[in-house]
Amino acid sequence: TTERTSRSERPPRRKALPPRTEKMAVDQDWPSVYPVAAPFKPSAVPLPVRMGYPVKMGVPMAKEGNLELLKIPNFLHLTPVAIKKHCEALKDFCTEWPAALDSDEKCEKHFPIEIDTADYVSAGPSIRNPKARVVTLRVKLSSLNLDDHAKKKLIKLVGERYCKTTDVLTIKTDRCPLKRQNYDYAMYLLTVLYHESWKTEDWEKNKTEADMEEYIWTNSSSEKNILETLLQIKAAEKNPDVTKEELLGTKEIEDYKKCVVSLKNEGDSENTLSQYKDSVKRLLNLT
Amino acid sequence: MQCEESEDGGGSLGSLAEGPLQALPAVDGSVDRDKVAVLQALASTVNRDTTAVPYAFQDDPYLIPTSSVESRSFLLAKKSGENAAKFIINSHPKYFQKDIAEPHIPCLMPECFEPQLEDVSEAALKERIKLRKVKASVDMFDQLLQAGTTVSLETTNSLLDLLCYYGDQEPSAYYNFQQKEKSEELEEATEENTEKSKKRAGHQFGVTWRAKNNAERIFALMPEKNAHSYCTMIRGMVKHRAPVQALNLYAELLNNRLHADVNTFNSLIEATAVMNEKFDEKWNNMLELLKQMVAQKVKPNLQTFNTILKCLRRFYAFGKSPALQTLREMKAIGIEPSLATYHYIIQLFYQHENPPKGSSLVIYDIMNEIVGKKFSPQDPDDDMFFQSAMKVCSFLKDLELAYQVHGLLNTGDNRKFIGPDHRRNFYYSKFFNLLCLMEQIDVTLQWYKDLVPSVFFPHSQTLMDLLQALDVANRLDMVPQVWKDSKEYGHAFRSDLKEEILMLMARDPQPAEVVLIKPVSSSDCAAFQLQEAFADCAADIRSTFESQDARQMAPQWPASALNCTAVLFLRAGRTQDAWKMLGLFRKHNKIPRSELLNEFMDSAKASNSPAQAIEIVQLASAFSLPVCEGLTQRVMADFALSQEQKEALGHLPACDSDSDSSSDSDSDISGGK
Helix, strand or coil, X not given: CCCXXXXXXXXXXXXXXXXXXXXXXXXXXXXXHCCCCCCCCCCCCCCCCCCCCCCCCCCCCCCCCCHHHHHCCCCCCCCHHHHHHHHHXXXXXXXXXXXXXXXXXXXXXXXXXXXXXXXXXXXXXXXXXHHHHCEEEEEEHHHCCCCHHHHHHHHHHHHHHEECCCCEEEEEECCCCCHHHHHHHHHHHHHHHHHHHHCCCHHHHHCCHHHCCCCCCCCCXXXXXXXXXXXXXXXXXXXXXXXXXXXXXXXHHHHHHXXXXXXXXHCCCHHHHHHHHHHHHHHCCCX | CEEEEEEECCCCCCCCCCHHHXXXXXXXXXXXXXXXXXXXXXXCXXXXXXXXXXXXXXXXXXXXXCCXXXXXXXHHHHHHHHHHHHHHHHXXXXXXXXXXXXXXXXXXXXXXXXXXXXCCCHHHHHHHHHCCCHHXXXXXHHHHHHHXXXXXXXXXXXXXXXXHHHCCCXXXXXXXXXXXXXXXXXXXXXXXXXXXXXXXXXXXXXXXXXXXXXXXXXXXXXXXXXXXXXXXXXHHHHHCCCHHHHHHHHHHHHHCCCCCCHHHHHHHHHHHHHCCCCHHHHXXXXXXXXXXXXXXXXXXXXXXHHHHHHHHHHHHHHHHHHHHHHHHHHHHHCCCCCHHHHHHHHHHHHCCCCHHHCCCCHHHHHHHHHCCCCCCCCCHHHHHHHHHHHHXXXXXXXXXXXXXXXXXXXXXXHHHHHCCHHHHHHHHHHHHHHHHHHCCHHHHHHHHHHHCCCCCCCCHHHHHHHHHHHHHCCCHHHHHHHHHHHHHCCCCCCHHHHHHHHHHHHHCCCCCCCCCCCCCCHHHHHHHHHHHHHHHHHHHHHHHHHHHHHHCCCCCCCHHHHHHHHHHHHHCCCHHHHHHHHHHHHHHCCCCCHHHHHHHHHHHHHHCCHHHHHHHHHHHHHCCCCCHHHHHHHHHHHCCCCHHHHHHHHCCHHHHCCCCCCCCCCCCCCCCC
């Protein structure tokens, strides 16, 4: 067995230095201390930060040895000063924004399609990242040349990908392994959708009322019902000569039609229901 | 890190023929700039962090190295870990075949160091040459010759290259892992020694060319030799210190009407510089060679001139004008001198300088010429320039020149030429020393903050220079800070540094030593705090001495340190600590100074304690100090003593006699009172 050195003979244990925050000047160049994304170093950040759930009658834990501060992403390398410096440096790589494109509408008018791609950088032996192949294509349908039928058909074809409030069609492709292939595929999809929606197939004639996107009053059951009712009323009043066309032409029927359409398309609300009530009353001469 | 791009349109701008958009530039997605240009642009926005150590170290208070020795050992540890990992990977390549790197990184994959081909053929010989197996390739060559196959001239030449490069020795088994820096350190050591020790050192490292070794044998066996074969042999002989044979072979080359290439000529210049004894003979031979070079229409390159200058260095004063001639020739041909060129010239002109004789002004010319230039590495000795330049600046005591040199260092990428650790430390120590001597204290302190510890770790001599500068500029308030830094950089146990610090603090009493009930002004407050700070510092230093004592059995306190510490405690009003110090005098058998004892007497009077006064007198008498008499008188005069105390005083041996005590005592105390 080896001899054990006694406590006093062993070289003294290495002591930790005081943290270098003590040496930092108040007006130092902070982007030099944190030039890139780096984990939080309590000895290099001169802020008295605290984080953590405190025990009873206690305060949150200090920054030394604080795992919570290490877990969260920090943006110490992206202070406004640093970002300004970076932008200045990157100006040389940028071309001028075209002066002719000075408003959003012009941008949309000339460049209606928007493509979103993402590139990923990480520390490691490989530069490939499978998430980088995703391509998102966005276009406003108002900038495409579609008539009513084409638009409805297109919307039916794409389903979930169309947003009604913003009128934007979003196509997200990731089925190909490369970004370029996905981009080509997205453009191909757009082209195909456009051309297909202009064509009218034979079987589209069989569109039933259940397939309709919005409520159309002509040839609907509501029309039939009201006309029958009115004809019966007229017949009861010994006025059988009135024809359907005449009835359809009256103002009350127009009004009623509008109210029904708005009720069915927009749903129930105070406004629509009260309008419907008034129109029915007028129709049946109840006012 | 994730970054997103969003582009407009698919790039088809052909439809935009209408007016306002004709000015749109073509948007091409292709990247026609350097791949790392963006990163370099972003990197240019960042400067050096002045409180951090180099990035290679872990940035944690416990893991930061505190001295240059430690930093070197940390870096070596890191490198040895890498080497160990490489060794494991190369020993068991079958476990490390999976390649996740995209694109492929060859240096991460295991390397194969054993030859694969086993048959006796030229391809197998080529493989062994590629793997640097000297003995195996020689054996293979011999086998091929015995089997009767002729080996092509090219392969034989590459075999000769291998043999001449390694001097017919096997490169060491792990040559892939070794550091190559041993040779330059030894070279530096030899520069300053005489010829004799140079030769001695020369035999310790490097290989000597043995006569009739494999290279010569194979050379003799070759049926046809071309210029390349001769050149390789000549260069090998010069590298392994056989200049005579090299010159003979050169003569043979000329006889065969072949031409040598520029590298061979460079080696020959080196060879001639070693031969002969007289300087002018050597110089004439070198000129001869150059003429032959011109005759053979071989263009000289930078290495030619650098080799000439390197050899001229050894010619002492004789080499000065040839050196300037060489420099002029170089410029005339249009070859841009490198930093190594200037380094050799500096060494030549300033090597054996004595100030009284007057120094050369060539350094100023050099600096005027190269200020603002960005250099790229062209010669292995380029990294010695800054060290020698700073040495000259320090020798000439010229701060402006030093600033010029430092400015050159910070131009472009020139800081890469600072060299390895010890050279960098030397450069910065000399630079800082010059700053302490000649620059104003504020600027010096700014430089101190800037350079330490991010660029170099201060030697204890550097800290002593800083202390002297503070002393001259009357900024003794910074002394506790310097002590703190000394502790941090591992100089806590250097007694000369500690003595200097204590001496500076204790030399003059700081104003306002008395406790102030209500400070009159902030300067009084500051002065009082300064005394306190000094006392704290002294207590700290005392604790380092005590811990040193605990570890080593022999007591280490120097006398002046004890004196200063006691004085500082007294002045700050820490009487208890001060009295403990007094006890230490007797324990360590060191003599207190008389001023110290007088101050103690003052303090005893202030606290009105005759017992303490008597203790002081007893201490003085124990050491038989001449001041004992004066002290005894003071005690008698100022204190109210009891009868036994007076008797005790009277019986003290040293204070009894009146013969050789100080002359200003006018009453005899013989017999006591």
